[in-house]
Amino acid sequence: MKEYRDQYFEGERPLFGEQDATIVNTTFGKGESPLKESRNITLKDSIFKWKYPLWYTNHAKVDRTILEKVAHAGIWYTHDIEMTNCSIQATKTFRRSSHIKLVDDHFSNAAETLWNCEHINIDHVQANGNYFGMNSSDIYIDHLDLIGNYCFDGARNVEVHHSTLVSKDAFWNCKNVTVYDSVINGEYLGWNTKNLTLINCTIESDQGLCYIDHLTMRNCRLLKTDLAFEYCSNIDADIKSTIVSVKNPISGRIHAHAIGEIILDPAKIDPSKTTITTDTKITKRKSA
Structure with missing residues (x-):
């Protein structure tokens, strides 16, 4: 050689x-x-x-x-x-590439990095930049610290462990995303996504978790999250904290420690298709 x-x-x-x-x-x-x-x-x-x-x-x-x-x-x-x-x-470090393994790397400006890539393994990586991971697939992540909006837009088959994502509009337009033991901070989480699973996660997201089909949540906390689950279908959610407000879920089951306000508009959704329960009294029910 x-x-x-x-x-x-x-x-x-x-x-x-x-x-x-x-x-x-x-x-x-x-x-x-x-x-x-x-x-x-x-x-x-x-x-x-x-x-x-x-x-x-x-x-x-x-x-x-x-x-x-x-x-x-x-x-x-x-x-x-x-x-x-x-x-x-x-910036723009990976594009249309495959079988990428990143270990103990630091991306100080990861804007538009990992676009249209597949078979990605991320292990103890720090990254800062918008539009990280757009339209990529078959991604396994363990210990990613990411600061940057719109991460993983359009991604498919994503598994995340022990990570912190500070990102507005994270996981939009995705298919088959599972996140374990992680923190996600940023408004409008997960819109227009199909098959999103969150397990043992802490989430802070203004108007987060809307327009999702097949949303599963286990042992999660929603910090200061309002107007959640709007137009979500096939929900199966167990929330261990208070949700500020829930608005117009389409179908499924939501259980929370407490909910500040439930807003249901029979002109837009059928309230009977969603079961909502809490450990404590619901502060306010409203028919919009």
Whole structure:
């Protein structure tokens, strides 16, 4: 296997089509697509300072490597890549790629990262940026700390564990999402999604959990969440806290410790199709 160590490259495509190579302590300066069309690459302790570093790459292992801010749109059309202990300052890092494993990585500006990708494994990752994970599928997440709105819009087959998501409009337009032991903070959670399951989660979401078909919640807390479940169907929810208000659920079962206000409009939904119970007295019932 070829080895590059303590090197500096500039110019367009300096290692285009490189195969079966180990690259250590190497900096790629100004110049697009330094490792485009590469195969079987191991990168360690290296730096990318310019655009499109790993396009059309197959079978790459990247460790303790930096993608600086200008190295945006860095990894597109790439398959079978593992990144560990990496620092990514660039936006739009993954697009139309598959079999991605991210471990102990930090994305300081993850805007529009992981779009239209599949078979993703995220393990102890920190990310900051809007539209993370859009239209991607087959995602397994353990310990993701994400700050950024509209995360996972249009995603499919997502499983999340032990994570914190500070995100408005999280999980919109999704199919088959299950979240365990996590915190989600941000208004309008989960709209227009089918098959959303939340287990042992703490949620704060103004007008959250609306327009969902098949919503399951087990041992969850809803902090300052109002107008919840509007136009949701096939609800099966056990909430261990007080819900500020519930509005016009279509069908199913809702049980909560307490509910401040229930708003039901018979002109819009059939109230008999949803069973609502509480451990304490409901503060107010209202027919809108």
